[in-house]
Amino acid sequence: MHAKAEVEMFSGTKSWLSISPESHFSLANIPFGIISTPTNSKPRPAVAIGDHALDLSLFAQNNGFSAAPGIEADIQIFSDETLNAFAAKGQSFHREVRMYLQAIFTDDTPHPTILKTNEKLKSEALIALKDVQTHLPMEIGDYTDFFAGKNHAFNVGTLFRGPENALNSNYLHLPVAYHGRASSVVVSGTSLKRPWGQTLSDPKAEPKVPNFTPCKRLDIELELGMFVCKGNALGEQIDVKSASRYIFGYVLMNDWSARDIQMWEYVPLGPFNAKNFGTTISAWVVLADALAPFVTKGMENFTPLHTYLQQDDVNNALDIALEIDITTSKGNTTTISRSNAKHLVWSWPQMLAHHTVSGCPMRPGDLLGSGTISGTEFQTQGSLLELSQGGKIPLKLEGAEERRFLEDGDVVTIRGWSGKGAGLVGFVN
Missing domain, CATH: 3.90.850.10 (Fumarylacetoacetase-like, C-terminal domain)
Known part of the structure; x- marks a missing residue:
């Protein structure tokens, strides 16, 4: 019931970031992946939202998770080259990170200074999807x-x-x-x-x-x-x-x-x-x-x-x-x-x-x-x-x-x- 109520809430919630109503990367989604860019060839975690990717490594290094102490303590995992360490933290941690990022992107975000009004971080950490190279998201053992x-x-x-x-x-x-x-x-x-x-x-x-x-x-x-x-x-x-x-x-x-x-x-x-x-x-x-x-x-x-x-x-x-x-x-x-x-x-x-x-x-x-x-x-x-x-x-x-x-x-x-x-x-x- 919690998950259903959550997706219904976010499907009707507006974001300060322009997101097409036809985008599969809506505010209700927030999928995770591994990206690199022409200016930084190191693969690192990101989430996709609308036509953009949020570089989680850069976001974390610039106090993006400062309003979430439970996440802040483990931000080193957002500098890894795969999502394995993040995955291993378990579903409750995945849920906390995803819901926090959803809140960051809502129009009435309780943390506007973290990204919405932070023009420098927004210009550096928010990257057009067309400008990122995606990689295998996980190191696959079997x-x-x-x-x-x-x-x-x-x-x-x-x-x-x-x-x-x-x-x-x-x-x-x-x-x-x-x-x-x-x-x-x-x-x-x-x-x-x-x-x-x-x-x-x-x-x-x-x-x-x-x-x-x-x-x-x-x-x-x-x-x-x-x-x-x-x-x-x-x-x-x-x-x-x-x-x-x-x-x-x-x-x-x-x-x-x-x-x-x-x-x-x-x-x-x-x-x-x-x-x-x-x-x-x-x-x-x-x-x-x-x-x-x-x-x-x-x-x-x-x-x-x-x-x-x-x-x-x-x-x-x-x-x-x-x-x-x-x-x-x-x-x-x-x-x-x-x-x-x-x-x-x-x-x-x-x-x-x-x-x-x-x-x-x-x-x-x-x-x-x-x-x-x-x-x-x-x-x-x-x-x-x-x-x-x-x-x-x-x-x-x-x-x-x-x-x-x-x-x-x-x-x-x-x-x-x-x-x-x-x-x-x-x-x-």
Whole structure:
């Protein structure tokens, strides 16, 4: 209730800083990231608000947190090159910092001399977003990608096994996942090379002799990512009922996939080179508190679950509108899919509980992916594999272009936001 009241208050509150009513970085949001600038190449923490970034390092060094003694004592974390130390302070500290910064930016701020009327600090610490370089927000120790999008799992399973056997027998009993490659997680805007690997030109031919070629079926996967802020010791389990307290915040994610390489290599141990050449995340971490007002009911799972996965609250998903654009090398941009983050059958607390049920230790900065988020209607699917029905039917793009899978020079843009009006909470402006 507190979080909902808070976002309603700030969605109707004016700021002395000019913020477009269409901005996803509204006063109700305040996402955190890592930036550098032409005049200061050192990466450091910042928050995004409207079309600006507030340099938290400079803000802290110039007594920006002087009116908040509880924050002032830990301002050294705003000089770090990642958000890991900030994340590790826990949700109550994240909440205190975010609410303080919201108050700093309100038109009737109780602390006007800190930034509103401090022209020197305002001109130096408030930087246009177009003038900042964003970096990975966290040092990622481990990355695990789940498969929680039931519609995607069913669609892909149907393509290869038919609708009767689309979902594997374990799918609704536990959150399926694979361990990804943390070193190839990159921030939005990073170009990726088409991967090479072993593929079969004719999967039905015998004997099966693979070729070594560039990927010909390069795909996207529309996902949400979650950063962990709190760890557990080796051998300990995270209880599903308290797991939400381990969540730092969320990012958009594209788990790039080489489908033809994946088909040959995934048996018997699952994805490997088909997934490790790149995973893209958005630059700004939207805190758990900022999205708390948009908790909603997820997909129902009628399968009896073991106690460690049972949740009391059915409202365990996030209502986040999602869109995918493809811009071709000819400059044509087409929105190819619209989905929603609520299309997940497993919640983030359930993913954390299952990940640690063996005693696996989580650490601040660990990244979890949701798996591809697809709806049930036409053009709500989160991958080209689904949208083109396995490459059989090309997507019609603007400018009379077509795509079954990605071509060299294509740019993929993913957007996500919650709310409406002046209280939008999103990931990219």
